[in-house]
Amino acid sequence: MARNNEIPEVNAGSMADIAFLLLIFFLVTTTIETDVGLDRKLPPKDPTPPIKVQEKNIFRVSLNKKNELLVENEIMSLENLKSATIDFLDNGGAPKGDGNYCDYCQGDRSLYASDSPGRAIVSLNSDREATYGVYILVQNELTAAYNELRSREAERLFNLGYEEMEEIYFDPQTDLKAKSELKAKINQIRTMYPMQLSEAETNMNLIAEFQ
């Protein structure tokens, strides 16, 4: 009689099956990867007065409907775009003593390319019928040019690549103090090589797209 009053043990044998069922459900409905991509900031719509920019400070890149690239009025293969962009941005054409003189530039100091990285504007113009994949490739190469220059300066000044700095900055485990220090450094690098990428609507009317 005493035995009957005991609570019978619950059979846990099917626990594994239940857990497997849940596991499979989550495997099917979820994805692991987080999205990655190229960040851009579009220019605001409200009309701003046009800014006069000297032609030598503009790096014209256009992509036609056959996915061919025209850089500064010369046909260029996609592979050479990055190095040409770096040469243009890092030129530092302003003479010594000029307000825009760039003391960290390592370029040719040619009179026909940009005065200083702060003044250099990359103008990207793409045909409506160009392929999006190639357009992204062009955007990627232009970003790569900026990143390479920024990294070079970051290595020189802080012994740390620009991309690593950003990675540490966006890591949620970084504490606040380190973050604010990093932020100042990142901003310093960004002002040295500001990303000024504009997408022209027409040849005359430049619309800037800044990062």
Add this chain to the structure above:
Amino acid sequence: MKNYRNTKNRLPAVSTASLPDIVFMLLFFFMTVTTVKDNTLLVDNRLPNADQVKKLEKRDRIIEIFVGKPSPELASVLGSEPKIQLDNRLATINEVAPYVLSELAKKPEAIRNLVTVSLKVDQEVNVGVVSDIKEELRRVNLLKVNYTTYQGDAFLNAQ
């Protein structure tokens, strides 16, 4: 006697008592590292590759717009012109601005100016469609965009 020897030679059964624990561990692992898929794709969406990418974190701050050719089962009805997908339906370019604004209104006020529009565009699509969308986004003053890509060698796009 015979019976006794038989039982002695048999291998002991493997205990499955800890199996639920192991499976639960796996379950929790997957629950924490994955995110829920919230859209069924109606368009082909083979994203381009890029290597200068940044992570798109915090999914609550993202509005997604898909562009691509209609998927094979819909292509017979809709043709092969690129279409825009908003949420779970196909839309025209005029619907982009109202959709984005209504999505923005659903977000808490504190993060509204941090919202990024993620453009998930198939790599075969023409740039024209994308610039139309960007024009619409500028019109409603949503200026942070992200050209969402796969991580990889960008020169694969040119082939």
